[in-house]
Amino acid sequence: MEVTKEPHLPIRQRYNHLSQEFELGASLRILHWRDPILDSHGFGVDSEYAELFWLPTLGPSVLWLLRRVATFLISNNDSVAIDSELLGAMLGLKFGKARDSLIEKTIRRCIYFSVARPTGSDSIAFKTSLGPLSQRQLERLPEPLRALHERHAPVDLSTRLIREELQARKIAMTLAQMGVSNDEIPSALERLNFEGDLASRVASALP
Secondary structure: OOOOOOOOOOOOHHHHHHHOOOOOOOOOEEEOOOHHHHHHHHEEOOOOOOHHHEEEEEEEHHHHHHHHHHHHHHHHHOEEEEHHHHHHHHHOOOOOOOOOOHHHHHHHHHOOOOOEEEOOOOOEEEOEEOOEEEEEEHHHHOOHHHHHHHHOOOOOHHHHHHHHHHHHHHHHHHHHHHOOOOOOHHHHHHHHOOOOOHHHHHOOOOO
């Protein structure tokens, strides 16, 4: 599989496109998708927050895959190659030659939710930390879980900062895909009421 950019697609559509295009081969190289803000202030994939609140959104197979991947990356200096059938077997997910095997569907779902991204024809980078749920994701949780979320994870300063940065990143990537230059993006973000330092940092991190 050759990964190509889709410059005019909104960010969510782009990840959906990448997930649909992904095809799992006989082996897979797993890499660490480093994210400074999430790695420092987010929730680990093995955290209680991930199990209580991300699990209903991602699904159990995705969360277990992220947890297994995190273990691999810790033990193998952020890069490891693994047989795809073995990876599926470790999670109870069948791998076959036909498209749409269970392990392939699970990896595609990771890509769709932006917790993984293809980095080549046979390699995927995975995040090992997650941010707080978005307001839209929270609204989709069952009411008892929403109430638990309010008690478990009050919206403190660090949570607001993470959400603000993630939102700024999405807008910056969309602007870049629309043809706005990296030099113009900081001022565009500032016009949307993002602070100057955040706007500059997000723009400088764009590919």
